[in-house]
Amino acid sequence: MGSTTALAIATLWQRELVRFWREKARVLGFVGSPLVFWLLIGSGFGNLGFFFPGALTLTVMFSAVFSTMSLIEDRREGFLLSMLVSPAPRISMVLGKILGSATLAWIQGVLFLAFAPAAGFRPGLAAVVELIGVIFLVSFSLTAMGFLIAWQMESTQGFHAVMNLILFPLWMVSGALFPISGARAWVKAVIYVNPMTYTLAPIRRLLDSKTPPDVAGIGASVAFTAIFGAVLLLASAILANRKTTRGLA
Secondary structure: OOHHHHHHHHHHHHHHHHHHHOOHHHHHHHHHHHHHHHHHHHHHHOOHHHHHHHHHHHHHHHHHHHHOOHHHHHHHHOHHHHHHOOOOOHHHHHHHHHHHHHHHHHHHHHHHHOOHHHHOOOOOHHHHHHHHHHHHHHHHHHHHHHHHHHHOOOOHHHHHHHHHHHHHHHHHHHHHOOOHHHOOHHHHHHHHHOHHHHHHHHHHHHHOOOOOOOOOOHHHHHHHHHHHHHHHHHHHHHHHOOOOOOOOO
């Protein structure tokens, strides 16, 4: 990796972090919303423990996906155009943006993980270290998904529509809201082909050693999530390298 590429990646990564911490409402919203969601729904079902892994995944998803929405703002402000005409390769823009947003999602996921004892989970040190690594992998994959969607959007309204129509339902049928064993046959089929299922499964298994056998194993889930993230990164890089992308190139 050349110095120009590395510098561009590091600069965009730092920009995402600085931009986020200057907007205190985002900090509160991305962590507070899933926390309230977890407390309300978990208390309603009388099972804070079952819903905790899903709420943690939701925290990461909110931050990862909505952080990439700034791509639309960057396009309007002209920042994205300046990046596209710079000497740095476009893959540096893709990686810098995804790594910056993924880091933010990872930090918020780790912060949410601190509430695990309140849900009845007390994972050992080794499990905590593994969870921290898994949360980053999930953050990266979901951020790459957000980048791929946001790059093709021309308005934040369109981005929100996709989020509400596709991503939120995918989270709901990932095993986050109800046990897989109790779902109807067609819902189970959706769950098992849903990529979000495999981002949630390792988190649930690392937190709870008594996780039912119908939840995917840690190794298979991590491998699937890593491949999923790599494919989305490659797709994002290909899309960004097109010579005519929304009139930006």
